[in-house]
Amino acid sequence: MRMAIQGIGVSGGFGRGVEALRAALQTGTVEVQQGCVERNGGTDIFPAYRASIDGLDEFIPKRALRRIDHFSKMTLLSACLALKDAALLEGDCSRMGVVIASGYGALKTTFDFLDSYLDFGYSCSSPTHFSNSVHNAAAAHVSIQFKATAPSLTVTQFEMSVPSALLSAQQWLAEGRVDQVLFGAIDEYCEVLRYCRKQFFGLGEQGPLQPFSFDKQSAVVGEGAVFFVLTRADENAAYGCIDTVTLGNHLVCPVKLPQDDLLIIGADGHKECGRWYAQAFKGRETAAYAPLYGSFPAAVGFDLAVAALSLRDRTFYASPELSGAATSVVTLHRKLAEEKLVCLKFGPGGDYGLVRLSI
Amino acid sequence: MSVKEKLKKVLIEDLNLEDVEPEEIEDDMALFGDGLGLDSLDAVELVVIVQKHFGVEIKDMEEGRPAFQSVNTLAQYIEQRLA
Numbered sequence: 001m002r003m004a005i006q007g008i009g010v011s012g013g014f015g016r017g018v019e020a021l022r023a024a025l026q027t028g029t030v031e032v033q034q035g036c037v038e039r040n041g042g043t044d045i046f047p048a049y050r051a052s053i054d055g056l057d058e059f060i061p062k063r064a065l066r067r068i069d070h071f072s073k074m075t076l077l078s079a080c081l082a083l084k085d086a087a088l089l090e091g092d093c094s095r096m097g098v099v100i101a102s103g104y105g106a107l108k109t110t111f112d113f114l115d116s117y118l119d120f121g122y123s124c125s126s127p128t129h130f131s132n133s134v135h136n137a138a139a140a141h142v143s144i145q146f147k148a149t150a151p152s153l154t155v156t157q158f159e160m161s162v163p164s165a166l167l168s169a170q171q172w173l174a175e176g177r178v179d180q181v182l183f184g185a186i187d188e189y190c191e192v193l194r195y196c197r198k199q200f201f202g203l204g205e206q207g208p209l210q211p212f213s214f215d216k217q218s219a220v221v222g223e224g225a226v227f228f229v230l231t232r233a234d235e236n237a238a239y240g241c242i243d244t245v246t247l248g249n250h251l252v253c254p255v256k257l258p259q260d261d262l263l264i265i266g267a268d269g270h271k272e273c274g275r276w277y278a279q280a281f282k283g284r285e286t287a288a289y290a291p292l293y294g295s296f297p298a299a300v301g302f303d304l305a306v307a308a309l310s311l312r313d314r315t316f317y318a319s320p321e322l323s324g325a326a327t328s329v330v331t332l333h334r335k336l337a338e339e340k341l342v343c344l345k346f347g348p349g350g351d352y353g354l355v356r357l358s359i
Numbered sequence: 360m361s362v363k364e365k366l367k368k369v370l371i372e373d374l375n376l377e378d379v380e381p382e383e384i385e386d387d388m389a390l391f392g393d394g395l396g397l398d399s400l401d402a403v404e405l406v407v408i409v410q411k412h413f414g415v416e417i418k419d420m421e422e423g424r425p426a427f428q429s430v431n432t433l434a435q436y437i438e439q440r441l442a
Contacts, residue, residue, distance in 0.1 A: 066375035067400070116411075124411045126373075127403050 001174040003181075003230045004237035005308045007086025009078040012224030012293040012302060013049025017081055021302075022309060024292045026333070028320035032207060032220060032294075037191050044198070047207040048189055049222035049294030053077050059089075060145065067128050068141060071106035071188045074225040075138040076145060079182055082227035083146065086238065088180070093146040097178035100139045100154045101165035101185045103297020108190035109133045142182065150178045159266075159273070159345060161185070162300035163353030166245045173232050185301025186225040197221060204271075209295065211267035211288035213324035214274030222294015226301040228308070240311030242304075243340070243356045250350040255280055257342060258356065262316055262330075264288070264303050266345035268295035276346035287330045291321040300345045300353065307341040307357045316341075362413070362434040369412050370430075374401055386431045394429075402427060409433070415440040 010017065013032065014024035024030050035048035053073040056065065059080040065073060083089045088096075113129035131137060136154045143152040151172065155165035162185045169181040197205050197219075204217030211218075233241045248255060257263065257280065267277045268290035293302045310316055314336045319329050340358040360368075367381040374397070388394040391402070405427060406417045415437050417423040426436035 062378055063396075066377065120411055123416070124407050126407055127400065 001170055002233035003170055003173060003242040004233045004235055005228050005239040005242065006180070006231055006235070007082045007084070007088065007229035007238060008227070008305050008308060009081025009083070009085055010224070010226040010302070010305055011051045011053070011074060011078050011081070012226070013051065013222055014292055016052065016055060016077065018085065018309065021292075021305060022313070025289070025306065025309070025317040028318060030292050035189075035194065035221075037194060044194070046194065046198075046205060047220050048194075049220065049224070050189060051224040056080070067132075069106055069109040069132040071109060071186065072132060072138040072141045074188065074223070075100065075184060075186050076141060078186075078225035078227040079142045079146070079184060082182065082229050086229035088229060093148040093180075095150055095179040096146070096148040097150040097169070097172050097181045098139045098142050098148055098152040099165050099169045099172075099181055099183050100142075101161035101298055101301065102135075102154065102156055103158045103161050103187050104193070105135045105154070105156060106133055106137065107188055107193055111190060111192045138186065142184075146182075148182065159297050159300070159347035160247060160351050160353050161297055162304065163245050163247050163345065163355055166242070166355065167247070169230055170242075170245060173230065179231065181230045182227060183230050184225060184227040185298035185304075187223055187296040187298040189221055189223040194221060204269075208321065209269045209291045210321055210323040211265070211269060211290050212319070212322065212326070212329060213269075214267065214278045215271060216274075216324070217269065217271040219269035219295035222296045222299065224293055224296075224298075224302065226298075226305050228304070237359075238312070239308040240357050240359050243358055244354075246354040248352055248354075250276055250280070250346070250352055255344070255352050255354060257281070257284065257344070258340065261340045261342045261356065262287075262336075264307055264341060264343045266290070266300050266303050266343065268299060270295065270348070272348040273346045276350055276352070277344075280344065280346075281328075283328050285316075285328055285330060287317065287319045289317070289320065300343065303343045303345070304355060304357075307343050307355075310336060310341060311357060311359055362437055363430055365412065366430050366434055366437075369408055370395075373408050374404060384430060387429045390427055390429060390433070409437065413437050413441070
């Protein structure tokens, strides 16, 4: 069943809102922030794409947000922007389902809670940290805020979280359990994540992010949230439609890419995943946009937002970083005719998610 | 820093009262209800705050209830336990 995209809300290292994403696509540049962590061994400085939650109090009073963590605040901001974009911010959301995809969930809150437990014992563990560390907390905050009394779900399947969660959204719409799905993809940065990535990848985390240098580790940590208002495609779509969502494993059943579709790959500088893209996209017209928002599992949702925006703008945007790129990679913005777009994401073991979109 | 000053600081930081300054919390202002506007979940957080920052354990809420009236009463309770 096709799903129509009626609204998009987004916040990431490039800024907030669809206009900020469009501006990043048009210029092909985003200024990467410098992260800084003080440790016993000295100061650790590194590039990171961080998302701001400035502007959330335009939608929700500050006092109402005081028990809500950064992960849920990013979630709420993008959810508000998506509903505003779909002209549903003041509407009846009682038949709206909420589905969230996240590779890691509320990392900072989870580690803060564990730290407080380890440092001060169970009697000093914050009940607020605990409740926010539950994986479905962000989806619950969204449901409560908008009185969305239909089902509320969080799906975590690392790199495959977004396509996996999209299948649930599609099923709910097909069954008529909901009239709309507020679908989001979120991941957050935290210092523990930086520590782990530095142990695993060392200098490979210093940037710049080069998605087409498949045999080189060049990932740069990022965070952000993107939301979509999805309906059945019997309504006119504001951006375009999601035709199909496919999950599979390239080793068991090699990915079959539709012949003339344009490809957006989720390559984000992870060497372990890069080799799969090298095998799959040979000669096909391709773009990758991770240098605009960074490396994190939920970034597949940002690829999806770029695809939807491309359909609306009738423009296939150029890839922002071309090091190592083959000749078929899109180097200049070009007009879209009737082509379909496909977002392809590989996980390290050959797992793939394929989302096909069209007008 | 006095116990009262430290209490005001940690209340704001740990309860994320971003719109409140320490000097706006009067010593005898009610912590719950019409005063500072804290609620029942904050009461649980207060128990944690008092133990974490002052090393004073409040074992049951009946004992804590009179102490949780204001910064004055809470500071007095902490000082008594630390004496």
